[in-house]
Structures are given as structure tokens and as C-alpha cells.
Amino acid sequence: MEQVQGTNNASKVVARGQLDKFNTAAVLQALSISRQFTAVDFYRSDGSLAGRVLLKSGMVLAAQLAGGDVQNMQALQILLHEPLDAFQVERLAPQDEYPTPIAQLSTGVLSSLPRPSAAAPTGAPEPTAPGAAPARGTDPATPPAPAAATRPTPAPQPTGVSDRATPVVAVASPKGGCGKTTLALNLAVSLARAGKRVTLVDTDPNGDILSAVGGRDRVRAGIFDAIAAGGDPAAPAIRTAVEGLVLLPALGPGTDLPASLVSSPPDHRVWSDLFRRLAANADVVVVDTAAGMLGASAQVMSACSHVLGVLQAETISQRSFGMFDRALAALDGSPEVLGVVLNMVRRSNQASLSVLIDASTRMPEDRLFQVSIPRSDLFLELSAQGAPVAYAERDATGVGVLLDTLAAEVAARLGIDERAARARPASFLM
Amino acid sequence: MAKARATKRSRKEYDAAPSAGNTVEVLDERDKALIKKTWKLVVPIGETAAELFYKRLFTLEPRYRTLFTGDMEAQKRKLITMLAFIVKSLDWDPKEWKLDVDEASDLFLVIMALGRRHSELYAVPDESYRTVGEALLWTLDYGLGEAFTPEAKAAWTKVYTVLAGAMQLGRFASDVGTPLPPKNWDELTA
Numbered sequence: 260m261e262q263v264q265g266t267n268n269a270s271k272v273v274a275r276g277q278l279d280k281f282n283t284a285a286v287l288q289a290l291s292i293s294r295q296f297t298a299v300d301f302y303r304s305d306g307s308l309a310g311r312v313l314l315k316s317g318m319v320l321a322a323q324l325a326g327g328d329v330q331n332m333q334a335l336q337i338l339l340h341e342p343l344d345a346f347q348v349e350r351l352a353p354q355d356e357y358p359t360p361i362a363q364l365s366t367g368v369l370s371s372l373p374r375p376s377a378a379a380p381t382g383a384p385e386p387t388a389p390g391a392a393p394a395r396g397t398d399p400a401t402p403p404a405p406a407a408a409t410r411p412t413p414a415p416q417p418t419g420v421s422d423r424a425t426p427v428v429a430v431a432s433p434k435g436g437c438g439k440t441t442l443a444l445n446l447a448v449s450l451a452r453a454g455k456r457v458t459l460v461d462t463d464p465n466g467d468i469l470s471a472v473g474g475r476d477r478v479r480a481g482i483f484d485a486i487a488a489g490g491d492p493a494a495p496a497i498r499t500a501v502e503g504l505v506l507l508p509a510l511g512p513g514t515d516l517p518a519s520l521v522s523s524p525p526d527h528r529v530w531s532d533l534f535r536r537l538a539a540n541a542d543v544v545v546v547d548t549a550a551g552m553l554g555a556s557a558q559v560m561s562a563c564s565h566v567l568g569v570l571q572a573e574t575i576s577q578r579s580f581g582m583f584d585r586a587l588a589a590l591d592g593s594p595e596v597l598g599v600v601l602n603m604v605r606r607s608n609q610a611s612l613s614v615l616i617d618a619s620t621r622m623p624e625d626r627l628f629q630v631s632i633p634r635s636d637l638f639l640e641l642s643a644q645g646a647p648v649a650y651a652e653r654d655a656t657g658v659g660v661l662l663d664t665l666a667a668e669v670a671a672r673l674g675i676d677e678r679a680a681r682a683r684p685a686s687f688l689m
Numbered sequence: 690m691a692k693a694r695a696t697k698r699s700r701k702e703y704d705a706a707p708s709a710g711n712t713v714e715v716l717d718e719r720d721k722a723l724i725k726k727t728w729k730l731v732v733p734i735g736e737t738a739a740e741l742f743y744k745r746l747f748t749l750e751p752r753y754r755t756l757f758t759g760d761m762e763a764q765k766r767k768l769i770t771m772l773a774f775i776v777k778s779l780d781w782d783p784k785e786w787k788l789d790v791d792e793a794s795d796l797f798l799v800i801m802a803l804g805r806r807h808s809e810l811y812a813v814p815d816e817s818y819r820t821v822g823e824a825l826l827w828t829l830d831y832g833l834g835e836a837f838t839p840e841a842k843a844a845w846t847k848v849y850t851v852l853a854g855a856m857q858l859g860r861f862a863s864d865v866g867t868p869l870p871p872k873n874w875d876e877l878t879a
Binding site for chain 2: 272281346350368588
């Protein structure tokens with residue numbers, strides 16, 4: 260391939276950075292509308308040049324792997340499929356003559372090229388040899404390793420939870436006052452009483468879980484205190500009276516969120532690390548989040564494997580149903596929607612019932628949990644006493660049973676409800 | 690399979706920032722023809738369309754209102770002018786690919802510079818591109834009615850996706866000399 264030279268004083272780098280949310284195909288897609296004679300260089304994570312693509316007006320004029328021997332469609336295939344780390348776009352000086360295009364940039368070219376076969380093309384050096392010298396003979400000065408791109412305001416990156424066997428469930432609500440924290444607490448208690456090892460994490464700077472169990476004066480510190488002090492956020496974990504349930508509170512007694520965390524809430528990676536470690540010792544991790552599902556909560560949710568939505572059965576809350584979906588869609592992370600629970604349902608109230616009906620018909624079929632939770636004074640009373648519903652002396656409306664049933668539904672959806680197969684009698688009738 | 694499985698979250702129909710694994714679509718001649726055709730129908734109702742767009746945008750995300758503190762009339766004109774520039778810039782014969790276009794008129798460079806400005810001056814997050822795309826498609830749907838066929842919608846969705854990608858590349862823009870959007874807005878609608 261004739262090496263096309265750009266004269267240095269007429270060519271210039273117009274963009275460079277890490278391929279964070281872009282991949283090779285996406286960069287080429289964006290460049291498909293450029294009518295400039297353009298060179299795009301792609302780099303591997305070790306900083307070595309992987310290859311270069313020359314483009315103009317939607318035409319691919321050349322593609323070449325570093326090392327020089329793999330060219331054209333083969334090189335383009337490899338560049339489209341090799342995991343690459345960084346890129347640089349350079350506008351080259353216009354030429355009198357351009358090479359014949361090897362392809363027109365199209366959906367087909369970018370999307371359906373088959374993966375290259377494992378065998379290296381004949382005569383070519385190993386394309387992924389580390390530290391491969393990027394020298395390409397007569398090209399302009401080898402571009403320096405691209406500077407790390409400044410990231411935009413922290414956007415959650417796909418993380419997933421590394422310990423796949425243990426689900427990490429964020430309990431989230433697009434607006435406050437939906438009973439999310441109460442539900443998270445009682446769900447955790449029910450799961451533990453069903454025999455699961457549960458770790459309940461409070462990531463809400465309001466630290467309501469401790470208040471709900473009358474524990475504010477019995478705990479020295481919480482996650483946010485530890486993070487602000489540069490310590491281990493898992494350290495403040497405490498056992499509870501419910502066997503198998505461990506609580507990791509948000510804050511210690513009488514403390515507010517440390518100033519440093521007010522302006523910059525913990526990054527999703529901090530949560531990822533914490534949840535990963537907690538997951539190692541639990542069957543399920545339940546995470547209470549601050550209401551709103553944005554900002555700080557989005558960072559938490561991105562570090563979870565599942566999201567359980569709590570929505571309130573009151574008409575004023577219906578707008579938040581759409582918000583729930585939008586907030587989820589805005590996450591780039593991997594959490595699956597475990598389901599949505601409709602809370603505070605009042606059967607005696609037409610409006611409340613209509614919300615229940617509306618939710619049942621509008622949501623995807625298997626999204627809404629079978630169990631809805633009624634509005635009940637019991638929650639208020641118990642919260643004042645600092646106890647979960649399971650501790651109620653009298654539970655005439657069976658709210659406790661409902662919560663246990665919800666826990667069973669949650670466990671079933673998560674696939675953590677292995678039960679020993681019941682021995683089947685020979686006949687139903689004795 | 691007896692148990693109910695955790696529901697996968699629903700994806701939006703279109704994604705403002707293409708991410709690894711998705712099909713990456715490039716505009717073809719048919720898309721460009723549709724864009725050109727439907728845009729002709731928008732031009733006579735341009736002012737109304739811009740009005741509708743911002744109304745829809747602020748309905749979808751009320752907090753965006755705070756980002757538009759200046760003269761909304763001027764802002765609406767800018768929107769229409771930018772869309773006109775985009776449509777005009779897409780209208781070229783692929784046989785003319787060798788032709789040179791100066792930087793200030795190059796769609797990619799202009800859009801990338803616009804994205805850079807959005808990122809640097811207004812710290813616009815990537816999520817907002819999705820919302821803006823929604824508002825745009827809604828506006829076209831509303832304004833064009835039957836003329837906004839599924840094919841037209843697909844074409845505009847594609848255009849928007851490609852442009853949003855170019856705008857988001859703007860945060861990687863390294864050259865200070867990259868032109869900002871054209872100063873002479875009136876020239877573009879000529």
C-alpha cells in the first residue's frame with residue numbers, strides 16, 4: 260500500500276482519548292460523516308499502536324495493522340474486534356490523489372464482519388505482540404501515547420458484581436416517602452428468617468435503617484465515616500438479633516454525612532469493592548439507597564447486580580413510574596430489574612387501587628411482584644419502637660406474612676431458594 | 690422452567706452513545722433521502738417545531754430549564770439553523786467523496802466542536818443525549834404526523850445516534866483551533 264503522507268504543518272490531531280464508552284466501530288461511525296481526509300489510530304492498553312484507518316467522506320481508504328503486513332479488510336476486521344484502549348483522530352492535509360477505497364463505511368461493514376479466525380494471516384507478525392514497535396517507515400512522527408482523556412462528570416461504568424453466586428440487590432425508589440427503607444429492612448429480616456445469610460447495607464446518608472431499629476445510639480460509626488476517614492467501609496458491620504442478618508450502617512450516632520462526601524459522593528468503584536467483599540460471606544446482599552435513583556444512588560446501583568423498585572400506590576407518584584425506567588436506562592451498569600413492589604396500597608381508596616391496576620397492566624408481565632404491601636399503621640408503630648415487623652406482638656392484618664411471601668418471591672427470582680426436593684408420597688390419599 | 694426469572698431491564702429503542710456489542714449503524718443513501726424529504730416539511734413549521742421541541746424537552750426533564758437561561762427565541766432559531774446545517778451537510782453525492790470541504794463547513798468537525806462546548810461549558814452528561822433524542826423524535830412525530838413514517842423515524846433515529854456520538858467525541862477534542870458552530874447562522878438557511 261502506498262504510504263500516504265500528510266505534511267505536518269497541514270495535518271493536526273483533532274481528538275484523542277480513552278475508548279471509554281466508545282468502541283472502534285463507534286468511533287468510525289461518528290467519523291462516517293466527516294468529509295476530511297482523516298487518520299484514526301487505535302492503541303492497545305499497553306500503549307502500543309494497534310493500527311490505523313484512513314477515511315474520507317464515508318470511504319475507508321486504507322486500514323493497516325502496526326507492523327505493516329496486515330492490510331485492508333483483514334486489518335479492519337482485526338481492529339474492529341480486538342479489545343482496544345485508546346484512539347487518536349488526525350485530520351490530514353488534502354491530497355491531489357487518493358487511493359481507491361477498500362470499502363464504503365456502512366452498517367454492514369461495521370457490524371457484520373465476522374470475527375477473524377484464530378490463525379494469524381500468513382506472513383504477518385503476531386498482531387498482538389506486546390510492545391510491538393509502531394514504526395511504519397515513512398509515516399509522520401509516531402504519535403505520542405494519548406493523554407488520558409478527562410472523563411465527564413462521573414458516569415457509572417459497567418461493573419457487575421464479581422461474585423456471581425451472591426446477588427447484590429439495590430432497593431431503589433425514584434421518589435422519597437415510598438417506604439423503601441422500611442421495605443429493605445423488613446425484606447432483609449424475612450430473608451434471614453428464611454435461613455439465608457443476609458447482609459443489609461445502608462448507603463443512604465440519612466442513615467434511616469439504624470433509626471428504624473432504634474440503634475443510633477448503639478453504633479459507633481458507619482460506612483460514610485469509614486470512607487471519610489480513609490478506613491475500611493466494611494469494618495462497621497454489626498450482627499443483629501436475627502440470626503444470619505448482618506447490618507452495615509451508613510453513619511454513626513449524631514453524625515451527619517462528612518463534608519467531603521457531601522460534595523463528592525463515593526464512586527461506584529468504592530461500592531463495587533465493598534459489595535464484592537460482603538458478597539463473599541453472604542447468600543444475598545440487600546442495599547438500601549437514597550431516594551431518587553440519581554447521582555449518588557446511581558453510583559451505588561451500578562455496583563449492584565439487581566435493582567428492586569419500590570413504588571407508592573398513590574396517584575401523585577405515578578409520574579415516578581416513568582422516572583424509574585428512565586433512571587434505570589440512564590445507568591450504564593449491569594443491574595437487572597429484579598422487580599417492582601407496589602407499596603402503601605389502600606384498598607379502601609379508589610385512587611390507590613387505580614394505581615395498582617394501572618401498574619399491573621402497564622408494566623412488563625413479570626416485573627411487578629405478586630405481593631403488594633398495604634399501607635399499615637403497624638409500620639409506623641414498629642418504627643417508633645425500633646423494631647422490624649417480624650417483632651410485632653400482634654399482626655392482625657398479616658403484614659409480616661406478606662413480607663415473608665415477598666421475600667420468598669425475591670428469593671425465587673434470584674434463584675437462591677434451593678429447597679430439598681420434597682419426598683413425594685406414593686399417593687395423595689392415605 | 691418453573692421460577693420467574695429476574696426481568697432484564699428494557700433498553701431504549703435508540704441509544705445515544707453506541708456501546709460495545711450493539712449494532713453500529715451508518716447512514717445510507719436511503720436514510721439521507723428520507724431526511725432531506727422530511728426536513729422540507731419541517732422548514733415551513735420551523736418555529737413551531739422548535740417551540741414543541743423545547744416544551745417536550747422540559748417536560749421530560751424539567752431540570753434542563755436551568756440550562757437555558759438566555760433568550761429562548763434565539764435558542765429556538767439556533768436549533769432550527771443547526772438542524773438545517775446538518776441536513777444540508779448530509780446532502781452530497783457519494784461519488785463526490787474526493788471533494789474537499791473546509792473545516793467550518795465540515796459536519797463532523799462542527800458537531801464535535803458543539804459537543805466539546807456542551808461538555809466543557811455546560812457539563813452536559815451523556816444521559817441527556819438520550820432525552821434530547823427522544824424530544825427530537827417526538828417533535829418530528831408531532832409536527833409531521835403521517836409523513837413521519839416508521840422509515841423516516843428510523844432514519845432520523847440513525848442520524849441522531851451518529852451525531853450524538855460525534856458530539857460525545859467532542860470531549861476528546863484536543864485541537865483548540867477546531868471551529869465552534871458557525872457564527873453566521875443566517876448563511877446556513879440560505
